[in-house]
Amino acid sequence: METAVYAKSTRNEKVLNCLYQKPDAVFKLICFPWAGGGSIHFAKWGQKINGLLEVHAVRLAGRETRLEEPFSDDIYQIAEEIVTALLPIIRDKAFAFFGHSLGSYIAFVTALHLKEKYKMEPLHIFLSSAPAPQSRPQVPDLNKLSEEQVRDHLLIFGGTPKHLIEDQDFLKQYIPLLKADAHIVKKFIFNKPSKALLSRDITCFIGSEDTIKDIEDNVVYFSGWKDITSGKFDVHKLPGDHFYLMEPDNENFIKNYIAKCLELSSLDCF
Structure with missing residues (x-):
């Protein structure tokens, strides 16, 4: 029995990376990485974020300590695995989700799974x-690209240092991972819901110089998230490209905004 519990605990730690544990934290912030990303970037948020928040970053199969595991191509299976790892740490704490790019879709499907199966919802989804x-x-179908x-695609989107893009050894390891993650998004077909699926607030952050540059179209393109929830919907445009959050000022803005939102959301819940 003890062995089974230990194995399950170890498995959960493989899926969720918490570098800075805060037993007295009021909120759990669960962060979901972008295509090709690991858990480290967001796990480090735990060091310099409001003390009320404990940060857990999702680690997907095929990277970091899960390097030997095959990539997953099913967003629903990924969400189910994440929920299994999450349940022990969110049952007694208010929690929120933050996802970037691909991570936004995984966060969304995870939230749906939590609500449908366990009647639980994040306090706020960012x-x-x-x-x-x-x-x-x-x-883009990366399998058809040279x-x-x-x-060129990596340079346009930003987020990957140029010296790494020019490193053959890095690309040999990174491109298969990127292709696998991009395939997850291509397979994810979601139709506009006839009614709201969630009830909590959703906030979107977008870079002003992302690949969709027309301001009006940009906002419309992202505002479809308001159809997902009966809660409030908000959009914040910050300077930068698809990886605008790599800029320290933008990252600090996001972390402070999340902390303030959760504090206010928790008051509204009582």
């Missing part, structure tokens, strides 16, 4: 650089 899924976001075209 989404970044991700148009609403029913808008059918365009994802290595040079993939490099």
